[in-house]
Amino acid sequence: MAKAEKTPEFLVALLVEDHPGVTMKIAGMFARRGINLTSFTGASSEKKGFSRIIMKAEGDSKVFEQIYKQMNKLIEVVKVKTLLPDNAIMRELALVKVDIKDAIDRQAVISLNDIFRNRVTNITPKTMTIEVVGSTGKIDSFVSLVTEQVNIRELARTGTIALYRGEDSIFMD
């Protein structure tokens, strides 16, 4: 399978005030400027009243610079930082529910799970639900390998979350 030329992606981490509609404002900013969001994850942070949002978007450094500045202009956004693979710990979680026809299928999936160090979170005679944690690439390759063996009935992914590696952090002073 020939891989298509990959559009460059960048990862942005935001610390935002947890107001109603703030997600809409941030996502709307990307839409308005014609930038494709590939992943958007947000939930409460270590500080009460503030959320941490991690986004992945397509675009080159010029697009990134513009979005960085526009994010900074939003009143609710307290911090904006870019994360690069070299300086960040990135994780994604996927829940994969596969169809199991027989023992051979089951065995095949279990041995794949061993290699990927996945956990089986739920099992029925006809299905198996697997929890995959790791980089986006790891989940991608598990998904492609498992499809060779069995049919994927349902797939849910969280999108990437990330923190700075080491002592660097994005937090309120």
Added chain:
Amino acid sequence: MKDQKKKKPLLTGTAIIKKVLKESGNTTLFGYPGGAIMPFFDEIFGDNKIRQILMRHEQSAGHAAEGYATASGKLGVCMTTSGPGATNLITALANAFYDSAPILAFSGQVNTSLIGNDAFQEADLIGATMAVTKHNYLVKDVRDLGRIFKEAMHIASTGRPGPVFIDLPKDIQLAECSLKEPIPEKINLVGYKPNVYSKAAGRQITHALKMVMNARYPVILAGGGVSISNAYQQLTELANLLKIPVVSTIKAKGVIDDYHPYALGAIGMHGRQRSNFAVSEADVLLAIGCRFSDRITGDLDKFPGQGNAKVIHIDVDAAEIGKNVPVDLPIVADAKLALIEMNRQIRALKGKKKELKTNSWWYRWIKEMKENDQIPNIVEKGPEGGIYPEKVMYELDRIMNPRDIIVTEVGQHQMYAAHYLKFRHPRTFITSGGLGTMGFGFPAAIGAKVAKPRSEVWLIAGDGSIQMNSHEMATVKQHNIKVNMIILNNGYLGMVRQWQELFNEKRYAGTGLGFVRNGKQEYWPDFVKLGEAYGLKGRKVTDPRKLGKALQEAKASKETFIIEVATEKGSNVLPMLPPGGALSSLYNREGEQKSIYDYYRRLPRTDSELKEFKSVRVNPIK
């Protein structure tokens, strides 16, 4: 019992709003009532400290607030009811957002319990205003009201100013606030700290100065930011200190005296020839507070200096720097603070360092261009029997006082005004720059007159755009606001007609506002009669020699006076930069596209070229 006596009565939501507005000195409100904003209108009823001006459309209320804000430099306030009232406001908010005007807009909303139920006159204004405001709020608790209003005013008028919208449910307006201090003394916005000046900016300014002093052909491009931050004195000082020509965007008209020897006028699609040519010959462009809109840059690959000039960009909004034009030296700072520092550093320079590399040819070239490009006094009528717009501007320029405020609508007349009228003071030219909103001018003129009652306010309008908000004639009559209206009636949507003539093979689709019957052009309305319907006086001018008298009559009138000028239909605003073209190649007054080098010699770039250049005339073609 004693305790009860001491207890202050609880404030309602509307009382809190009124108090915040009064304490901040924002007592002029432009608005239009309706069901969901009734409580607030009731609160200010009979309060002689608050001036409420009833406009005839919500959009006008927004534009009037912007006219008020632009003329005065203060915050403009407008309010409407929910649903259609608030959606009507959106154009005005978008206009203010583009032109960075400090506006506080609030509208009523259905009761909090009804939000989301598709109630009568409900609309999602938070969603709708998101893209056209600097910030917006939905008030869900009366205890937040005082803080939100204070924050909104602060956000609207600091940093890069802009409109802030507040959605105000009816029950919140009526609710009583149980807080001891319903209006907080101080506000704390963790995510909003506009960077107006920093030490880093100071260091960048030193570098910028070096670049400018070493340039042969430096040009300053002043944008609307210079006007917004009131940096006009500093700009003039800089131009004098360094002897650099200054071009401006249309939003920056008046920031430098048009009679200043280095002031060249507006650049861009309908800018002056000399300004466009100066920028296209420049080797360093010092841009201050401008957005580099496509209307001023033309072809980005050839801007500025035909793509070879270095760009220094000062702006308070970091997001504007490098957005459209690659910048060699970014300076994030308020225009005024940056210019103060720049002038200070220049004055501190000693001896040889003070000498510029710029050569005298640049000034001769600039001077010659300026002389070639003067306002024409066309006394005769055009081939179709109309008065040339240039003549109107010529007469108005003679009669107007330097402190008079000129407000325009959008179209050809706007560009004629920007071209030919001479502005000597900041905030005397009010126009819709970024959004280009037809219908902006008349309400904005009302706002400007309210802000500056002692200044004469002239509205220059076309017959197309005046009809977008002509109902405001009722407002000027009711509130006795004097605006001298000059309506250039050519029976066409002239600017689009011009484009159709130049680029669409004269196919005038949808631009004619009248028709020809029995060889006679007819159009509606008769603006003088329209004025009469509103109880206003006016005069129709068909003879260019009678223009001056009509303008005098308007000036002497005690109330709004309408001058309708039968304008030549086929007149075009020229020179013009064709869309997407380079600044060095313009349509001239004869409608031919000509390059700068058809008029002037290419300026020398190296020392050897300079030697050769000294022996020839600057302008061999003239």
